Amino acid sequence: MAFAAGLVELQAETSCPVCLDYLRHPVTLDCGHNFCGSCIQQRWEDLRDIFPCPLCLHHCADRSPPRNTQLSHLVDIVKQLPGQRGPGQEEEPLCEKHSQGLTLLCEEDLELLCPRCRVCSDHQGHLLMPLGPAAARHRQKLKSFLELLKCQVEVAQAQCEMQISKSIELKWKMENHKEELGPEFKELLVFLKREQVAIDARMLAEEMVVGQRVTENKSQLLSHLSTLEDLLLEIPEKCLQADLDLLASVKTLHSRCEDLQPPGVFSCELQKESCPLPPHYLGLHNIIRTFQADLTLDPKKAHPGLLVSRDRKSVTMRAVPPELLRGAQGLLSYPRVQSGEGFEAGRHFWQVEVRGPGVWSLGVCNDSVCTKGLRSISLSPGSWQFQPSLWALGPETPEQIVRIGVFLDYELGELSFFDLNNRSFLYSFTDIFTGKLTPCFSFGTSSKSLTLSLLS
Secondary structure (H helix, E strand, C coil): CHHHHHHHHHHHHCECCCCCCECCCEEECCCCCEEEHHHHHHHCCCCCCCEECCCCCCEECCCCCCECHHHHHHHHHHHHCCCCCCCCCCCCCECCCCCCECCEEECCCCEEECHHHHHCHHHCCCCEEEHHHHHHHHHHHHHHHHHHHHHHHHHHHHHHHHHHHHHHHHHHHHHHHHHHHHHHHHHHHHHHHHHHHHHHHHHHHHHHHHHHHHHHHHHHHHHHHHHHHHHHHHHHHHHCCCHHHHHHHHHHHHHHHHCCCCCCCCCCCCCCCCCCCCHHHHCHHHHHHHHECCCCEEEEEECCCEEECCCCCEEEECCCCHHHHECCCCCECEEEEEECCCECCCEEEEEEEEECCCCEEEEEEECCCCCCEECCCCCECCEEEECHHHCCCCCCCCCCEEEEEEEEECCCCEEEEEECCCCEEEEEEECCCCCCEEEEEEECCCCCCCEEEEEC
16 A cells, blocks of 8 residues: 555656646756646746746746756656556557557647557658647647637627627617607598598488488378379279269369379489598608609799709808898798799609708799799798798707608699608698699798708
């Protein structure tokens, strides 16, 4: 037992505290601890000036400690003892072909070889390296993967964060889209309720008219039936009378039978009601996508107090002398600008953005009434204008931005306005349109800082 314990202690003294294997090319530090030469160099690889002992942390001044030749011989002797294995290791594997220790690595096939495998035809011409240098080389190669792997980890983390950001953005967009659809659904419910009430009223009126006519026809049929029944009773009695009495009244009886006209039977066909949806209730998004019109402003049809941009997409109210705001009769006029395009049929949608506080309106007008200066900013014959600045669009501020959508259905006779800030329906004109309709925009006389832009 004492001998076995001594062998174990001897093994511990000849083993490296770092790799726990027999010391290879052992070196002795200033503190007296022994290590494999390659193990201590790996521990000190990235250090400068100060080189601590891995066991006691004693600072060694020399990066290349002296080799301990006597200890190296002692390790060789211990390895030759029968039945001995490496400290803390299983029995070293042997070559399956030659049953010898594996001491070489084929760098091409990355296979462990024994000395006899060196002459084997399978590995002739390949680079064969001893285990120590080969392990050091591959440790260095594996360490070179660390920076690449760290970069890949950073890229993967950035991609994950990007996907998380996209997921949050997608969720926000869906929530925003739901909020945009909410007002449209509410407006659709209001429209359906209004149509239901109107259809119920028309059907009730039709029911009353048809019911009255059916009652009158029924009375006529009952009266005719009563006349027929009376004649059926009267004729047999007349036939039993004396000749003189019969012939005296036969003329009247003949007339009553021959002139008898049955009343017509009243037949009715109820008018079939339907609930057609106006185009703007099919969805504002579909309207914008399908009927978007590309408008431009016509500088030749702009009031002198309005400055049209070079691209003819925006107009600004500028300071003008009071005399330019008065017509021939001295009445106050409102600056107006028209679009260069007009419509005589079809469905069309355009968007307007207004920045700044002030009074303004927009809509369409017939060519016959579209002039550079009108005395009214509100509705007039041949002009359909809506004044969103007086609508419930929130308090006016210098930075106020209002976006209005205008939808014209020429054949249906509807001109509708939408608040694009919250995608809600504002107002609608219903009329019979004739002639060419031109989009127009008016400004109040005090709207000195207003800028109106056409959006595509």
